[in-house]
Amino acid sequence: MGRNLQLPALETLIDLVHSLPGVGRRTAERIAYHIVEMDDSEIDRMIGIITDAKKTIHKCKICGNFTDKEICGVCSDETRDKSIMCVVEKSKDVISFEMSGELHCSYHVLHALLRPSDFEDDSTMRIDQLIGRIRADNVKEVILATDFSVYGEATASYISKRIKPLGVKVTRLGTGISVGTKIQVADTMTLAKSLQSRSEI
Numbered sequence: 001m002g003r004n005l006q007l008p009a010l011e012t013l014i015d016l017v018h019s020l021p022g023v024g025r026r027t028a029e030r031i032a033y034h035i036v037e038m039d040d041s042e043i044d045r046m047i048g049i050i051t052d053a054k055k056t057i058h059k060c061k062i063c064g065n066f067t068d069k070e071i072c073g074v075c076s077d078e079t080r081d082k083s084i085m086c087v088v089e090k091s092k093d094v095i096s097f098e099m100s101g102e103l104h105c106s107y108h109v110l111h112a113l114l115r116p117s118d119f120e121d122d123s124t125m126r127i128d129q130l131i132g133r134i135r136a137d138n139v140k141e142v143i144l145a146t147d148f149s150v151y152g153e154a155t156a157s158y159i160s161k162r163i164k165p166l167g168v169k170v171t172r173l174g175t176g177i178s179v180g181t182k183i184q185v186a187d188t189m190t191l192a193k194s195l196q197s198r199s200e201i
Helices: 008-018 025-037 040-056 091-100 127-136 150-166 188-196
Strands: 081-088 105-109 141-144 169-172
Touching: 008 025, 081 091, 081 127, 091 105, 091 188, 105 127, 127 150, 141 150, 150 169
Parallel strands: 081 105, 081 141, 141 169
Antiparallel strands: none
């Protein structure tokens, strides 16, 4: 871009939008230009919605899923099969599995995957709480539904080793999801098939 055409504030906005997951540079540019062209009232409304969401949405005290109440809709659902628990990385993964129609169980949301430096401290993923829930709810099967990435596999292996001594069946998603695929981008049919073909580890 020519020196006379550079707009530092716009470039900063583009960089901010570009930092969002799944947003490429060209898309970030289009969004940034659109934001600049918006009326002040529209900007104020957008800021208000973001602020309200940030203030009202938090993690469920039981499973870690996002909710605007103390306990999320899944944990407060008495019809759930609590003998099966699905462990996922993100709240979005819960939605993906729910849309597959294959599960009606409980969940545990990690909100992170283990990095090599984390093996000394797994508190951010609330593994102790997970173990407590498995015992309290008499869970029979834990489905490890993290991504099939290096960190996702390492996390699944680590959790499996932590909970195997509890005597529960530990399974991993089966066929249909390729290595490196994010759970959130897999279609509902693929997720359903991967759950149906899950295998014990």
